[in-house]
Amino acid sequence: MVKKRARETDDDAEQAFLEGYRPGAFPRPSVTVDLVIFTVRDRVLSTLLVRRGEHPFKGRWALPGGFVRVSDDRLDQGESLDDAAHRELAEETGLDAERAGKVRLEQVGAFGAPGRDPRMRVISVAYCALLRPTLAPLVRAGGDVDAARWYPLDELPPLAFDHATILDRALAHVRARLESSPIAFELVPETFTIAELRTVHELVYGQSLDPGNFRKRFLRMVEEGVLEKARGSRATASKPASVYRFVRT
Amino acid sequence: MVKKRARETDDDAEQAFLEGYRPGAFPRPSVTVDLVIFTVRDRVLSTLLVRRGEHPFKGRWALPGGFVRVSDDRLDQGESLDDAAHRELAEETGLDAERAGKVRLEQVGAFGAPGRDPRMRVISVAYCALLRPTLAPLVRAGGDVDAARWYPLDELPPLAFDHATILDRALAHVRARLESSPIAFELVPETFTIAELRTVHELVYGQSLDPGNFRKRFLRMVEEGVLEKARGSRATASKPASVYRFVRT
DNA sequence: TCAAAAGTGTTGTTCATACACCCATGG
DNA sequence: CCATGGGTGTATGAACAACACTTTTGA
Numbered sequence: 001m002v003k004k005r006a007r008e009t010d011d012d013a014e015q016a017f018l019e020g021y022r023p024g025a026f027p028r029p030s031v032t033v034d035l036v037i038f039t040v041r042d043r044v045l046s047t048l049l050v051r052r053g054e055h056p057f058k059g060r061w062a063l064p065g066g067f068v069r070v071s072d073d074r075l076d077q078g079e080s081l082d083d084a085a086h087r088e089l090a091e092e093t094g095l096d097a098e099r100a101g102k103v104r105l106e107q108v109g110a111f112g113a114p115g116r117d118p119r120m121r122v123i124s125v126a127y128c129a130l131l132r133p134t135l136a137p138l139v140r141a142g143g144d145v146d147a148a149r150w151y152p153l154d155e156l157p158p159l160a161f162d163h164a165t166i167l168d169r170a171l172a173h174v175r176a177r178l179e180s181s182p183i184a185f186e187l188v189p190e191t192f193t194i195a196e197l198r199t200v201h202e203l204v205y206g207q208s209l210d211p212g213n214f215r216k217r218f219l220r221m222v223e224e225g226v227l228e229k230a231r232g233s234r235a236t237a238s239k240p241a242s243v244y245r246f247v248r249t
Numbered sequence: 250m251v252k253k254r255a256r257e258t259d260d261d262a263e264q265a266f267l268e269g270y271r272p273g274a275f276p277r278p279s280v281t282v283d284l285v286i287f288t289v290r291d292r293v294l295s296t297l298l299v300r301r302g303e304h305p306f307k308g309r310w311a312l313p314g315g316f317v318r319v320s321d322d323r324l325d326q327g328e329s330l331d332d333a334a335h336r337e338l339a340e341e342t343g344l345d346a347e348r349a350g351k352v353r354l355e356q357v358g359a360f361g362a363p364g365r366d367p368r369m370r371v372i373s374v375a376y377c378a379l380l381r382p383t384l385a386p387l388v389r390a391g392g393d394v395d396a397a398r399w400y401p402l403d404e405l406p407p408l409a410f411d412h413a414t415i416l417d418r419a420l421a422h423v424r425a426r427l428e429s430s431p432i433a434f435e436l437v438p439e440t441f442t443i444a445e446l447r448t449v450h451e452l453v454y455g456q457s458l459d460p461g462n463f464r465k466r467f468l469r470m471v472e473e474g475v476l477e478k479a480r481g482s483r484a485t486a487s488k489p490a491s492v493y494r495f496v497r498t
Numbered sequence: 499t500c501a502a503a504a505g506t507g508t509t510g511t512t513c514a515t516a517c518a519c520c521c522a523t524g525g
Numbered sequence: 526c527c528a529t530g531g532g533t534g535t536a537t538g539a540a541c542a543a544c545a546c547t548t549t550t551g552a
Contacts, residue, residue: 010308017304023369028277029319031361031372055266059259068361070278070370077363077370078307110359110374112280112317114326120272121319121326123280123372154371195507211507213538220537238506239546244298370507444528458527469516487527488525503550511542517535523529 022106023072029112029121033085034065034163036108036128036170037093039136040187044152047167048131049159050092051146056118057160063167064092064148065124072204081107085127092148093139095161098166105129106177108170114163124161128170130186138182185246193241194218203249218244269497272321274435277282278361278370282334282411283314285357285377286342286421288385289436293401294452296416297380297388297480298408299341300395305367306409313415314373314399330356334376341397342388353435354378357419375411377419382471427453431475434495442490443467467493 037048049061066088070078079087082105090100105127112123125186131139141148151157178184178201185192187200198214221227222244230245286297292308301441304449315337319327328336331354339349354376361372382390390397400406427433427450434441436449447463470476479494 001502014304014307017307018367021304021368023279026279026316027320028279029317029327030272030277031280055263055270058263058266060382063497067275068278068372070363071276071367074367078278081359081361107358109356110330112374114319114329117410118267118323119270120321123317123330123374125361125372193507210539210541212509213540215508217538220275235547236507237547239508308531382499443517459518461530462519464529465516485525485528488529490528499552503548505533505548506546508530509543509544511540513539515537515539516535517544519534521530521532522548523531525526525528 002127005041008074018074025119029123030117031068031119032065032122033068033081034063034111034124034126034166035085035087035089035092035105036063036126036167037089037131038128038171038174038187039131039150040133040203041063041150041152042135043199043203044154046136046150046152047156048093048148049116049151050148052160053208055144059146061157062063062160062161062168063126063163066091068125076237081125085125089129092141094141095135095138099135099138103129104183105132107171108166108220111162111166113162124166126166126170130174130183132186133191134189149168175204182221182246191232191243191245193234193243195241266386267323276370278372280317280319281314281371281373282317282330282337283312283360283373283375283415284338284341284354285312285375285416286333286338286380286435287377287420287423287455288380288399289382289449289452290385290399290401292448292452293403295399296405296460297342297397298400298406299390301398301409302395308395309409310400311404312375312412313337315340317374328434329395330374332467334374338378341390344384344387344392348384348387352380353432356423357415360411360415362411373415375419375423376414379423381433381435381438383438394463404450408448424453431495440481440494442485443485443487444490446493 011204039046048064050064052058052062068079068081068084085105086100089095089103089105090097093100108126108128110123110125114121116122136150138179139148184197184204185240194215197218198209198211202208225245226245228247230243233242235239288295297313299312299313301309301417303306317328317330317333334354335349337344338344338352338354342349354484357375357377359372359374363370385399388397433446433453437445443464446467447458447460450463451457475496476493477496479492482489482491
């Protein structure tokens with residue numbers, strides 16, 4: 001009982017502290033989220049870039065992104081980083097909330113080198129995502145950007161800020177992830193053939209893979225229940241191929 | 250030439266914009282770095298915690314860390330995130346700059362859930378590090394903390410803020426890293442036996458490893474030149490064992 | 499129009515590697 | 526008791542070979 005009262009006193013002191021607390025005048029950075037969205041277009045791995053309509057770097061291409069909405073209001077401190085990333089995804093790509101919400105965003109890391117934004121100190125939290133090629137054509141410029149377009153990774157224009165660095169790190173992130181988890185399934189349509197999935201892997205890794213070996217790994221995943229055969233087949237360059245589907249857990 | 254002039258005009262416009270720019274009144278979050286420092290003490294994987302001397306969470310244990318020093322001054326926007334992490338490492342552990350500078354800090358990610366700090370909106374960038382057990386005893390409370398001590402991972406006290414989450418993610422980060430890179434060498438003294446390194450791996454993974462298999466992997470690394478035999482041997486519980494050293498690249 | 503050639507996916511084999519599991523030895 | 530050192534079987538991936546089916550090419 002004594003212990004409980006002591007605890008309550010502690011809590012009271014903490015409560016009193018919080019109610020009297022006024023955020024100090026220590027300088028704070030702005031915080032943004034930047035998105036690296038990959039897709040496959042015309043058998044090329046591409047990423048979404050937007051053209052900046054305002055200074056700084058006006059006219060330059062940049063990763064989509066924007067400021068995280070925050071507040072010191074104790075009851076509503078604003079949106080989370082993940083929410084901010086999803087909001088920017090929807091805003092800058094024009095995808096509706098339902099589709100944007102289904103996209104799996106993964107945090108790549110925080111980038112905060114001084115001077116990366118000439119206006120002021122900005123710390124950016126980068127996210128990456130893989131967008132189904134069936135959704136990619138729906139993307140259009142939205143928000144406060146001039147234009148939005150998919151750029152093949154080997155035809156990138158000069159990028160604003162340190163976005164080239166962020167893009168490199170995001171690509172490394174996706175490559176590392178691909179070795180251990182089946183996220184590549186987000187880069188193919190709902191149903192796909194073995195060869196189609198192999199092509200996507202080849203694009204991400206940047207090198208060709210042995211069709212036979214890939215097939216074996218693929219069929220092993222079918223036995224494990226990660227993949228399942230879907231109805232129908234598809235006409236390909238050679239033999240008609242069966243189509244498969246990713247089994248959602 | 251015309252092109253060059255146009256380009257200069259663009260640059261001029263950008264320059265003019267920057268000189269006229271005044272950071273807006275958009276609310277900004279505070280940004281901190283938090284450190285998850287692992288070491289091995291008495292054959293137990295442990296992490297460094299500090300006791301908070303001030304509200305909020307006064308008296309609670311927390312990860313060492315602090316605010317990133319930033320500024321909107323265009324000539325000096327303050328320290329980088331990595332620098333902030335190293336500075337906090339030195340400040341809160343009392344390690345001298347030379348030793349603290351040698352510690353390899355890796356970014357784990359950004360944590361920015363609203364409400365994680367009851368005072369105000371705070372976004373934290375977490376770093377993790379492995380500290381040589383020979384350095385661990387030198388650590389003492391520094392900076393504005395009550396006390397600092399090493400806690401075994403299975404005897405953690407309740408932590409302030411969302412630091413329990415951050416710690417979990419940092420541990421997962423280290424485990425994932427350990428499978429592909431030899432950072433475990435930072436958790437043993439300069440020279441070590443095969444069994445000692447295996448023990449460290451077992452501690453990090455939380456499960457015992459086959460001595461024979463580990464030995465084979467170890468000797469393979471010796472052949473690759475990642476490790477080399479050091480002079481002397483060490484008396485162990487059983488047979489005297491040779492000692493090895495990590496080859497710095 | 500038909501047949502050969504080229505392209506591509508499929509199926510099977512070989513080889514080397516790495517790990518899991520087991521066991522005898524010796525300090 | 527436990528690290529050492531060795532052994533075997535298995536799973537996996539790399540590289541390669543033979544084959545099936547389709548499309549293209551050219552007589």
